[in-house]
Amino acid sequence: MFEQLLPAAKDPILSQTLACQQDKRAHKLDLGIGVYRNNQGVTPVLSTVKIAEQRLLATQDSKAYVGLAGCERFNHAMMDFLLADNSSKSRAVAVQTPGASGALRLLADVIKLANPDTTVWLSDLSYANHAPIMKTAGLSVAYFPYFDHDTKAVNESAMLATLSQLGKNDVVLLHACCHNPTGADMSMEAWHSVTDMAIQQGFLPFIDIAYQGFGEGMDQDAAGLRYLAERVPSYLMASSCSKNFGLYRERTGLAVIAAPTLSQSECVKSRILECARSTYTMPPDHGAAIVRTILEDAELKNQWLAEVDQMRGRIQGVRKALVQSLQISTNSHHFDFIADHKGMFSVLGIDPAQVDRLRTEFAIYLVDGGRMNVAGMQTQDVEYFAQSLAQVMI
Ligand SMILES: Cc1ncc(COP(=O)(O)O)c(C=O)c1O
Known part of the structure; x- marks a missing residue:
């Protein structure tokens, strides 16, 4: 059966983590994989997550199956959180998924079912797993200009020039905030222009929000997507609880579908659940139960928001220290x-x-392409990193 099968290519990010784990040098720095670390180098369990887990331990009285769409209370709490008072909520539906990765895949599957001729447009650059997920679902992938390697900012005029050519067979995948891998986000003006184009030309916006709260603040980081969601007839959204709830291994995410009417959204949801049924059937419950517990309790939610503020503050502090x-x-x-x-x-x-x-001489691990996880750096390592980077620039 397997004689002809070749091994998979190395994952560009996970292979760096593995190599760093095997590196014996004491001063090594793993700045590859996208996990937040505190200034002690630990990816902590948030204290609000611990509180929620204790409550669940005390009150949960069954491990029976939940349902294909996961926990509907989680789905509603997340939609309320992501969309606030957005008018699109009245026609949007949601499905709990195994991480945003699961949401990206299910939404790709349903795009393929709805229109097999779709091209999914990704930013150049984009998250390393976007293209593999879309292609594995059978969709064509193309790229629109995004990161300007000279200015290290978004080249919005080039981006909008390409998007202005797209139409009904196209899906445009946009990072809501904290763009992975570049760190360069679109301006509000660009969100306005993309919104107008989606309405006029008929392409479908697909938003990936994996880092809400890590950029400028919870509401600020969702401002672009909320503007768009309010206005376009249809959109898709994949959301992750890995980073802002620190629930990486619990695989907690959400797929949101907004069609012009609620009944159309429900129809799309039913096809998504059919895809879920034939792959993993139901998402894992624990992470979603934690998130629901936090979001449904105003006091706990405020504590959690303060924990996210702290993480964001640390990242911003590292950025400033690095520049200096x-x-x-x-x-x-x-x-x-x-x-x-x-x-x-x-x-x-x-x-x-x-x-x-950087890897061989200084034991500093970045992702190929030069992506650095700023949130993985401790302040005491900033100077060593800066001196090492200066060395390789000569
Ligand atoms: C932009 C983006 N989308 C989705 C994901 C996947 O997140 P999850 O852990 O929820 O599957 C990541 C993870 O790094 C990401 O950076």
């Missing part, structure tokens, strides 16, 4: 853009040989 240290070590303002980037990542604009030198 790199100004000194490179005697230039070359890396000042790091302070303008949002969320966990920045693309540094260094070449593969420099990424390799």
Whole structure:
């Protein structure tokens, strides 16, 4: 059966983590995989998550199946949280999924069912798993210009010029905030333009929100998507609880579908549940039960918001410290853009040989392409990192 089967290609991100784990050098820095770490280098269980878990332990009296769409209370709490008072809520429906990855895949499956000729447009660059997920679902993938490697910001005019050519067979996948891998986010003006184009040209916006609260704040990070959701006839959204609830391994996410009418959204949902049924059937419950417990309790929710504020504050502090240290070590303002980037990542604009030198000479692990997980860095390592980066820039 398996004689002809070739091994899978290495995962570009997970393979770096593995290599770093095997590295024996004490001063090694794992800045590859996208996990938040506190200043002690730990990815903590949030205290509000612990409280929710204790409540669940005390009150949960059954482990019976929940349902194909997961926990509807979680789905509603998440929709309320993501969309606030957005008018699209009245026609939107949601499905609990195993992480945003599960949501991306189910939504891709339903796009394929609805229109097999769809092309999904990704930003150039985009999250490393976007293209594999879309392609595995049988969809064509194309790229619109996004990251300007010179300015380290979004090239909005080039992006909008490409999007202006798209139509009814196209889906445009947009990062709501804290763009992965670049850290460069779209302006509100660009959200307005994309919204107008989606309405006029008929392409379907597909929003991925994996880092809400890590950029500028919970509401600020959702402002673009809420503007769009209010106005376009249809949109899809994949949301992750991995980062802002710190629930990475609990695989907790949400797929949102908004069609022009609630009954059309329900129809799409039924096809999504059919896809879920024939793959994993039901999502894991624990993470969703934690999130629901937090979001449904005003006091606990406020405590959680404060924990996210703290994580965001730490990331912003590391960004500032990095810029200062790199100004000194490179005697230039070359890396000042790091302070303008949002969320966990920045693309540094260094070449593969420099990424390799950081790894081999300095035990610093970045993702190939020069993506750095700023949220994985401790303040005491900033100087070593800055000096090492300066060395490989010579
Ligand atoms: C943009 C983006 N979307 C989706 C995901 C997947 O998140 P999850 O852990 O919820 O599957 C990630 C994870 O890194 C991401 O960066």
